[in-house]
Amino acid sequence: MxxxxxxxxxxxxxxxxxxxxxxxxxxxxxxxxxxxxFNRELDDLLKNYAGRPSLLYxxxxxxxxxxxxxxxxxxxxxxxxxxxxxxxxLGQILLAKKMGKSRVIAETGAGQHGVATATAAALMGxxxxxxxxxxxxxxxxxxxxxxxxxxxxxxxxTSGTQTLKDAVNETMREWTNRIEDTHYVLGSVMGPHPFPxxxxxxxxxxxxEVRQQILKAEGKLPDALLACVGGGSNAIGLFYEFIGDDxxxxxxxxxxxxxxxxxxxxxxxxxxxxxxxxxxxxYFCQDEYGQIAPVYSISAGLDYPGIGPEHANLHDTGRAQYxxxxxxxxxxxxxxxxxxxxxxxxIESAHAVAYAQKLAPTMKKDQILVVNLSxxxxxxxxxxxxxxxxxxxx
Amino acid sequence: xxxxxxxxxxxxxxxxxxxxxxxxxxxxxxxxxEMAEAGADLIELGIPFSDPVAEGIVIQKADERALAAxxxxxKIFDMVRRIRNKLDIPxxxxxxxxxxxxxxxDKFLANCSACGIDAIIVPDVPYEExxxxxxxxxxxxxxxISLIAPTSKERIGMIxxxxxxxxxxxxSLGVTGVRSEITTDIAQMIALxxxxxxxxxxxxxxxxxxxxxxxxAKIADGVIVGSAIVKLVEQYGEHCVGPVRDYVLKMxxxxxx
Numbered sequence: 001m002x003x004x005x006x007x008x009x010x011x012x013x014x015x016x017x018x019x020x021x022x023x024x025x026x027x028x029x030x031x032x033x034x035x036x037x038f039n040r041e042l043d044d045l046l047k048n049y050a051g052r053p054s055l056l057y058x059x060x061x062x063x064x065x066x067x068x069x070x071x072x073x074x075x076x077x078x079x080x081x082x083x084x085x086x087x088x089x090l091g092q093i094l095l096a097k098k099m100g101k102s103r104v105i106a107e108t109g110a111g112q113h114g115v116a117t118a119t120a121a122a123l124m125g126x127x128x129x130x131x132x133x134x135x136x137x138x139x140x141x142x143x144x145x146x147x148x149x150x151x152x153x154x155x156x157x158t159s160g161t162q163t164l165k166d167a168v169n170e171t172m173r174e175w176t177n178r179i180e181d182t183h184y185v186l187g188s189v190m191g192p193h194p195f196p197x198x199x200x201x202x203x204x205x206x207x208x209e210v211r212q213q214i215l216k217a218e219g220k221l222p223d224a225l226l227a228c229v230g231g232g233s234n235a236i237g238l239f240y241e242f243i244g245d246d247x248x249x250x251x252x253x254x255x256x257x258x259x260x261x262x263x264x265x266x267x268x269x270x271x272x273x274x275x276x277x278x279x280x281x282x283y284f285c286q287d288e289y290g291q292i293a294p295v296y297s298i299s300a301g302l303d304y305p306g307i308g309p310e311h312a313n314l315h316d317t318g319r320a321q322y323x324x325x326x327x328x329x330x331x332x333x334x335x336x337x338x339x340x341x342x343x344x345x346x347i348e349s350a351h352a353v354a355y356a357q358k359l360a361p362t363m364k365k366d367q368i369l370v371v372n373l374s375x376x377x378x379x380x381x382x383x384x385x386x387x388x389x390x391x392x393x394x
Numbered sequence: 395x396x397x398x399x400x401x402x403x404x405x406x407x408x409x410x411x412x413x414x415x416x417x418x419x420x421x422x423x424x425x426x427x428e429m430a431e432a433g434a435d436l437i438e439l440g441i442p443f444s445d446p447v448a449e450g451i452v453i454q455k456a457d458e459r460a461l462a463a464x465x466x467x468x469k470i471f472d473m474v475r476r477i478r479n480k481l482d483i484p485x486x487x488x489x490x491x492x493x494x495x496x497x498x499x500d501k502f503l504a505n506c507s508a509c510g511i512d513a514i515i516v517p518d519v520p521y522e523e524x525x526x527x528x529x530x531x532x533x534x535x536x537x538x539i540s541l542i543a544p545t546s547k548e549r550i551g552m553i554x555x556x557x558x559x560x561x562x563x564x565x566s567l568g569v570t571g572v573r574s575e576i577t578t579d580i581a582q583m584i585a586l587x588x589x590x591x592x593x594x595x596x597x598x599x600x601x602x603x604x605x606x607x608x609x610x611a612k613i614a615d616g617v618i619v620g621s622a623i624v625k626l627v628e629q630y631g632e633h634c635v636g637p638v639r640d641y642v643l644k645m646x647x648x649x650x651x
Contacts, residue, residue, distance in 0.1 A: 003522065013491050013518045015448045016553075017543035017564060159454055160445065172447045177568035179545060276491040276518070276526070277445065289467050290496030291444040 004193020007316050008274075009282045009309035012192040017176045025183075026194040028099045033201065038098065045090045049123065050080045052087075052205065056213035056370070062340050062360075069223065069363035071356060073343070073373045074210055076234065083346065083375030084206060084234045085116035089185060091202035093120040096183035103127040103178075106185040107171040109136055109164035109230065110301035110348065111143025112375050113187030118152035128152040131170045133163040136300045143379055161294040164230070164304045168278055188231025189308035192279030196309050203237025210370055211241050218368060224249040224359065227372035228351040229322065230266070230302035232311040234374035243319060251359070252311060253351040255297035256324035266295035268307040269315050269322035277305075282312040298327040298387065301348040301375075329354040331387055334377060346375030347383070397484040397512045398436070398537055398559040402594040407435035407616030408607075408646040409596055410623050411488060412638075413456035414439045415465025417631050419473045425627075428639040430483040433646035435616065438515065441470055441489035448490075448517040450571030452621040455628065467497055471505050478510040486513040486539065491526065499530045507534035513559050515539045521553050531558075542587065543567075544578040554590035561587050563614065565599045571621045573600030581613045604648030611649035619645060 003026075004010045012022060032038040046052040055075040063071045076084040096104055104126050108114030114130040121128035130147055134156045137144050144154050160166040168191075175184045186195045189203070207225075214222055225242060227235035229252035242248040257265035265271065272283035275290060285293040285305040297303040314320035325333075330347055333354035338344045345353055349372065356371045363369060377384075385392045401407045410429050414422050426437050442457035442465055449457070474485065487506065494502045494516065506514065514536060519527055524538060531538040537559035542550050544567055554561055563583055565576045584595045597610045598618030607617045626641060627634045 012520065012522055014520060015517045015543070016520050016541045016549075017545050017567060019520050019522070019543075019549065020545050020547065159451075165445065169445050169447050173450075173569050176448070179567065273496070276495045278447075279518075281495075284492075286492070286496060288496070290492040290494070291461065292492070 004197060006310040007313035009280065009312040010193055010196060011281050012279065013276050013281070014192045014279045015176060021175070021179045022192050022194065024099070028095060029194055029198050032095055032098055038094065042091055042094055045094065046087065046205065050086045050090060051078065053209045054078050056210060056217065059341050065340060066357060066360040068360040068365065069367040069369040070365070071360055072214065072368065072370045074206060074238065074370060076206065076372060076374045077345065077349070077376035081116045081119050082378065083112040083116065084203060084237060085113045085187060086119070087205055087237065088187065088199050088202040088233060089116040089120045092183070092185045092198065093124050093126060097124055097126065099183065101181055101183040103182045104185045105129045105131070105171050105174050105182055106187060107164065107167035108132050108187065109167065109303060110299065111136070111140040111147070111379060112301060114147050115143055117185050118147040118150035121152065122150045129155060129174070131155045131157050131167045131174065133157050133161070133167050135162040136164065139300050139383060140379055164300065165292065188233040189236045189310060190231040190278060190280060190306060196280065199233055200236045200240055200310060203233050204240040206234065206237035206372065207239060207241030210238065214368065214370065221245055221248055222368040222370045223247070223363065224251060224369050226251050226253060226352045226356055226369065228253045228302060228348045228374060229307060229311060230255070230304045230348065231306070232308040234372050236308060236310055238372045239320060250314065250320035251355065252320055252322045253325045253355045254322055255299055255302035255351060256326045257296045257298070259326055260324045264296040266297040266303050266305065267324040268305065270324050280309045282309045283307055298330065299347045299351065302351065323355055325351040325354045331384060333357060334380070334384055343373070344377035345373050346377050347380040349374045397482070401436045401484050402560065402615050406611040406649045407596060408433060408642065408649055409436045409438060409616055409618040410434050410642055411438040411440060411618065411620035412623055412627060413442055413453060413460050414470045414473065415442055415460030415463055416456040416624070416627055417459055418463050419465060419469055421632055421634065423473050423477060424635050425638055426477050427481060428635050429642045430481055432639045432642040434483065434642055436484040436486060438486045438488045438618065439470065441467055441487055441493055443490045443493055446490060448569055450569040450621060452624050452628070453570050456624045467493055471509050474509045474511060484512045485510065486515055487511055488515040491516055491518045494527065499527055503530040503534040503536050506536045511536060513537035513539050515562060517541060521549070542583060550583060550586040551590040554587040554593065557591060557593050560594040560596050560616065562618070563595050563597045565597050565601065570599055572602040576600050576606065584614055604644055607645050608648045608651065617649055
């Protein structure tokens, strides 16, 4: 009876009220994912609206500067709305429309998923409500206004730690309240089955493109792939295509906040234990009684106490490796990439860039490292200025 | 599990809920004794959770207060042991999958059995995932209560046929909390349950007034009230025992009429 398992992880731990909704979603996805017309429509949106394929850019200066592996950046930051989130959102909202839904709801941390959802909802004529922790509405005030510009209603969530976890709680509560006309556009590879599978499949376009692009550019597969991990959607989107290629190292970068040994971090694989939360069995930062820990990261998008079940399984099997990157390292990488390549990365993606700075010099010059630049950093400029003690009068 | 049968043996059952440890465990202990005295037929004790996704704002805040007061699962077990020395009323825990799973389902249910908990209600463990808890529940003779919702439709037969103790009928969409009216055709839901298995049905979510309780008691075997009581606890704090006792008396009377 147990569906949507990745090893021991995953499952469908949701209130009975939502069971028929997730079953209906599973059936609709099973049908439309094989429907030629649906796939043509989605391909068209990805190409002509989101701007895919995204570039695989050879970061020549960075490569030279670090003096090791040849570094490529997968430019998800160049997608419409500025991050990889649009890949999943276009797929899910198109699916919701086929299912006859007229309204979408979504959680958001940094605001990237909320902006992408509000954007696709505007395009496809759906009503849209976005739930965002109050602390994040302050960290990412510009994205709140952006969503409102796009016609969405943004709800500030004041419960718990007022961040991404609480935004997910509140969106789930709203879904139990209104199911008939509403689809929950979950933004990461988490939650109850079938979300981790659906979101992964919609994001797997990233890795599929990388395979083609790197084979064309280099005639061989990369040696390592790097991506930041909160829930893990951009990472799994990059990794999935390469899971069967044992020569390709898969490395996820978690947010270590002030440090993995301090109470203020969001490094789930490093510090988490097995639990059942937000619809799934996976690893979570929590105490001995199963109370979810109040996690922290400078990055609102990685400030989440869990990790998607497929990542948890990739960790268990040893197929992927998960490393921790602190706030300080991420901010330095944010500035480094801006100055070295003229590309301002999202603070989330900067976690992967930071680890690339450590890893590349240890690799040989004929080896290839691909870093997923999951989003652009415009939204973070004010926060980084504040971190550096610079006052900006907007 | 025998005590669960007694719940519905004397007419319609009144089932109050309080969050254990709100405002502290000493008050919870007194609340349980007084609610039993006032006519409660089964008492649900909530084990507070940091992220109660099936709860409305009233019980969310109660969970926050209880956790802030230092309540833990072990301290709740200790309190239940003390209550059991004085009282034979059926008791159920209501909590989420994670506090049980992380404590260890086997150890948790062994403790439930040892200190006299008769049933557990776990809203985020649906029928498809009950294998996570059921083996330990059966091993230690603790009933795993099944929930059905207004959206369950064709699932009701499947769920009810394997239900134990009683079926918890969720009256409305959404989370727990007081509602001015309940529009679901609950009689129809209950009829589907009874077709699958002759098992008692109790209605919860949204019930707060004696009038609502009386209406619901006409179509069900019991009425569950949570948020309305937790609101009294919030309002009166350490002085909540009297007001809660009076409320339970009034509600029990309304469904017995």
